[in-house]
Amino acid sequence: MPRSSAPAHRPANPMALVEATPPGASTSAAEPADPPFLVVLDGVETPIREGTLYGSGGGTVTVTAPGHLSAEGLRSVLVRSGGGDGAGGATTARFTLCGDAAAEGVGAVAFDRCVAARAEGAREVSATRCRAAEVERAGKVTLERCRDARLRGGGAVRAARCRRADVESFGGARLARCKDARLDWCGTVEVEMCRAVDVTRCGAVTGERCRVVNAAGCGSVAVAHAEVHMLEEERQLLQ
Numbered sequence: 001m002p003r004s005s006a007p008a009h010r011p012a013n014p015m016a017l018v019e020a021t022p023p024g025a026s027t028s029a030a031e032p033a034d035p036p037f038l039v040v041l042d043g044v045e046t047p048i049r050e051g052t053l054y055g056s057g058g059g060t061v062t063v064t065a066p067g068h069l070s071a072e073g074l075r076s077v078l079v080r081s082g083g084g085d086g087a088g089g090a091t092t093a094r095f096t097l098c099g100d101a102a103a104e105g106v107g108a109v110a111f112d113r114c115v116a117a118r119a120e121g122a123r124e125v126s127a128t129r130c131r132a133a134e135v136e137r138a139g140k141v142t143l144e145r146c147r148d149a150r151l152r153g154g155g156a157v158r159a160a161r162c163r164r165a166d167v168e169s170f171g172g173a174r175l176a177r178c179k180d181a182r183l184d185w186c187g188t189v190e191v192e193m194c195r196a197v198d199v200t201r202c203g204a205v206t207g208e209r210c211r212v213v214n215a216a217g218c219g220s221v222a223v224a225h226a227e228v229h230m231l232e233e234e235r236q237l238l239q
Contacts, residue, residue, distance in 0.1 A: 036067050036091055037106075040078035047082055059098070069106075072096045081105035089123060117146075141170075191223065200233065 035047035042056050048069075053061040059073030067090055071077050076099055081088030088105040095101035095111045102118040103109040111117035111127040116134075119125045123139040133149045135141050143149050143159040149166065151157055156172045159165050164180045167173050174190040175181050175197075183189050184200045191197050191207035199205050201217040208224040215221045217233040 035082040037063070037069050037093075038080040038082040039069075040080075041074070041076075067091045069093045070096070071098055071101065073098065074101070075099040076101075078102045078104070079106060081107075088121070197223075 035049045037048050039046050039048055039053060039061050041053055041061060046053060048061070048063055050063045055074045055077070057075050059071070059075070061069065061071045061074070061077065061079075064070050069079060069092070071079065071093070073096070077095070079093050079102070081091050081104070089107040091106050092108040093103050093106045093110075095114050095117065097112070098114045100116045101111055101114045103120070103122065105121045106119075107122060108124040109119045109122045109126075111130050111133065113129045114127075115130070116132045117127050117130045118134045119138060120136045121138075125135050125138045125140070126142040127133040127146050128144045130146045131148070133143060133146045135150075135154065136152045138151075138154040141151060141154055141157040143157070143162055143165070145161045146159070147163045149159060149162050149164065151165070151167045151170065153169045155170065157167055157170050158174045159178060160176045162178045165175055165178050165182070167181070167183045167186060169185045171187045173183055173186045173188070175194055176192045177194065179195045181191065181194050181196070182198045183202055186202040189199055189202050189205045191205070191210050191213070194210045195212070197210055197213045199213065199215045199218055199221070203219045205213070205215060205218050205221045206223065208226065210223055210226040213221065213223050213226050213228045214231055215228065216231040221228060221230065
């Protein structure tokens with residue numbers, strides 16, 4: 001009788017002996033190793049997967065769906081993605097009527113009527129009617145009626161009706177009806193109906209109906225119906 005090459009007591013998958021789950025350990029895929037969000041509220045960092053957190057001065061932080069968070073009416077709140085490396089891209093956070101609101105490592109972030117809004121490392125950021133907006137390392141940024149905006153490092157930005165916009169190191173920038181705009185190290189720049197525009201070391205600058213455009217070290221400048229000044233780069237940096 002031929003001898004069997006696989007004894008009956010050997011598992012079909014040899015790796016099963018190596019990957020055996022220790023007694024008492026959970027194997028449920030529904031419980032991630034890290035929580036989707038880490039929230040700093042009233043100086044205390046709290047992990048949250050679901051439910052609602054309440055601020056001491058009023059306002060709430062609520063997980064509206066897995067990976068989606070909403071903060072409203074808080075004086076100061078910071079939200080971080082707690083899902084580990086690369087897990088923040090699928091998360092979203094929305095801040096409404098908050099004082100100081102910040103998000104780090106969250107995929108998509110929206111601010112609505114906040115005093116100070118800050119986002120870092122998001123693929124998409126939008127801010128509407130915020131007094132101050134600060135964004136770093138973002139993919140796409142959209143601003144509407146923000147008083148002061150400071151943007152550093154990203155793919156594309158579109159800002160409309162902002163009092164001051166300071167943009168650096170973006171692939172493309174489009175600004176409309178901004179009073180004071182400064183752009184540095186951007187690829188393509190389009191400005192429309194802005195009062196004063198200072199552009200340094202950018203690629204192609206186009207647009208129309210701006211009062212004054214000061215440009216230095218740019219590839220090309222073609223802004224129709226505007227007073228365009230071509231300056232030396234050293235002089236522009238001193239302004």
